[in-house]
Amino acid sequence: MSRSTVLIADDNPENLTVLAELLCGHYQVLAANSGARALELATQQPAPDLILLDIMMPAMSGYEVLQRLRASPQAHDVPVIFITAMNAAEDEQRGLALGAVDYITKPLHPAIVLARVHTHLELKHARDLLRRDNAALEAEIARRMHESHVAQDVTIRALARLAETRxxxxxxxxxxxxxxxxxxxxxxxxxxxxxxxxxxxxxxxxxxxxxxxxxxxxxxxxxxxxxxxxxxxxxxxxxxxxxxxxxxxxxxxxxxxxxxxxxxxxxxxxxxxxxxxxxxxxxxxxxxxxxxxxxxxxxxxxxxxxxxxxxxxxxxxxxxxxxxxxxxxxxxxxxxxxxxxxxxxxxxxxxxxxxxxxxxxxxxxxx
CATH class of the missing domain: 1.10.3210.10 (Hypothetical protein af1432)
Structure with missing residues (x-):
């Protein structure tokens, strides 16, 4: 089974290095040092499985990046965890309201980061599996309904033809x-x-x-x-x-x-x-x-x-x-x-x- 891909986006090179070293032993890691680069990587195919996104970045904040991700057909379902030094309750509330799945404040604790990343990747994989199962089930239901309708139509025509033979x-x-x-x-x-x-x-x-x-x-x-x-x-x-x-x-x-x-x-x-x-x-x-x-x-x-x-x-x-x-x-x-x-x-x-x-x-x- 291929490893999950995690995209990390932070304008601070040291933060990128710390996160990359922490995650690369477990996942395939992509790194972006700006919001624009994060959007570019996130909307490529295949899309990353999870994004760790800093909020305080120049030119384009993490909030704006998330809003654009949610509007993107390629990346609107990718879970995003905000990683930031902004620890006020209203900051966390705003991030979650925009669609982030979690909020981790700095300074980072490696065990906590790994646990949160693991949890949200498991949830995403479960959602993806459920979506595939639902799609397969819907296809099977559609196939059976089609067969039922065909059988019904054939039966109706047979009855009509029976009258016609008279x-x-x-x-x-x-x-x-x-x-x-x-x-x-x-x-x-x-x-x-x-x-x-x-x-x-x-x-x-x-x-x-x-x-x-x-x-x-x-x-x-x-x-x-x-x-x-x-x-x-x-x-x-x-x-x-x-x-x-x-x-x-x-x-x-x-x-x-x-x-x-x-x-x-x-x-x-x-x-x-x-x-x-x-x-x-x-x-x-x-x-x-x-x-x-x-x-x-x-x-x-x-x-x-x-x-x-x-x-x-x-x-x-x-x-x-x-x-x-x-x-x-x-x-x-x-x-x-x-x-x-x-x-x-x-x-x-x-x-x-x-x-x-x-x-x-x-x-x-x-x-």
């Missing part, structure tokens, strides 16, 4: 709608009415939750979900139950964890209410206006946009220009007017997302 026409629907929701939420976050709820953290949770918006479709019978044509009124009533089926499944998953899971709270809101309409004519609960959760209102716009541009067995994809017109007519009816305005502001971004995640021919005609 409805093989949706293709990249879940990826597109997630990107739509994130894009729209970030745009809406600039508006006063949404800024409080749509911070970066909540937007991330909503985006993650959006993948599960149609998870309830796993509970819809194949003869209805995969029917190659328009549903009857009775079949449509069954199809609409996917909203509550998905919300109930998510609620049970949350209950099984025995603790709150924030993104699943959003996921339940989205699954249950993304088919509600601003005017109250939607399902399953007929909610209207701001009674519809914000996450669900975002999802409604994303879901309808994607449905319109996508090919289905019962319809061709709709061109983007026509989609814009159709959705604009639903302002204040199907959609939150403020959110629809946001979508119109970033409509080209939605189109770019659709092109980036095509379903084979789903977006080919939507230009």
């Amino acid at each position: 409805d093989n026409e949706t293709g990249n629907h879940i990826l597109r709608t997630q990107e739509y929701v994130l894009t729209l939420a970030r745009r809406a976050a600039a508006l006063p009415g949404f800024a409080g709820e749509l911070d970066a953290h909540n937007i991330g949770l909503i985006g993650k939750s959006a993948l599960l918006h149609d998870i309830g479709k796993v509970g819809i019978p194949d003869h209805i979900l995969l029917k190659p044509g328009k549903l009857t009124a009775e079949e449509w009533e069954v199809m609409k139950t996917h909203a509550r089926l998905g919300a109930d499944a998510i609620a049970r998953a949350v209950a099984d964890t025995h603790e709150p899971v924030p993104f699943l709270a959003y996921a339940r809101e989205i699954a249950l209410h993304h088919h509600e309409r601003w005017d109250g004519s939607g399902y399953p609960d007929g909610l209207a206006g701001d009674a519809i959760p914000l996450a669900a209102r975002l999802m409604a716009l994303a879901d309808v946009f994607d449905a319109l541009i996508s090919r289905r067995v019962y319809k061709p994809p709709m061109p983007f220009a026509q989609v814009r017109e159709v959705m604009a007519r639903e302002r204040g009816r199907h959609f939150d007017p403020r959110l629809l305005d946001c979508l119109m502001d970033c409509f080209e971004a939605f189109c770019d997302i659709a092109r980036r995640y095509p379903d084979g021919q789903a977006c080919d005609a939507a230009g």
Whole structure:
């Protein structure tokens, strides 16, 4: 193990010699005969482990040297012991207030100097070890959190893909709608009415939750979900139950964890209410206006946009220009007017997302 480095700073050559001879048998010693030289040596790398600093020096006092050390990124953590003939209590109090770790008055007693130096070096080494251990622990926690988030994201995507396999026409629907929701939420976050709820953290949770918006479709019978044509009124009533089926499944998953899971709270809101309409004519609960959760209102716009541009067995994809017109007519009816305005502001971004995640021919005609 390398020896600790002690910097001694004193304008008196005799004092420098005495301290150097006392310490050199135990430590690597650097010597400075002025405050300026002390600062120069203290801010070099590697920095000294401890500084013994005289107070009464010409040009730059020990007090000023310490103040500059504490302001230096290279040396602000290096412990400083004042060594001085100034023995008044107020002098010691001032030195300690500036950040010195100890105060030794002259004339010096070798045993006391060695003991104080040894003690403060041990404390510094302990602090350095603790800092390294904390950094390693934080890195390990960050690594494990990252692994947990990756596992969580993979699980969510697997569940969303499970729902998708029941409805093989949706293709990249879940990826597109997630990107739509994130894009729209970030745009809406600039508006006063949404800024409080749509911070970066909540937007991330909503985006993650959006993948599960149609998870309830796993509970819809194949003869209805995969029917190659328009549903009857009775079949449509069954199809609409996917909203509550998905919300109930998510609620049970949350209950099984025995603790709150924030993104699943959003996921339940989205699954249950993304088919509600601003005017109250939607399902399953007929909610209207701001009674519809914000996450669900975002999802409604994303879901309808994607449905319109996508090919289905019962319809061709709709061109983007026509989609814009159709959705604009639903302002204040199907959609939150403020959110629809946001979508119109970033409509080209939605189109770019659709092109980036095509379903084979789903977006080919939507230009």
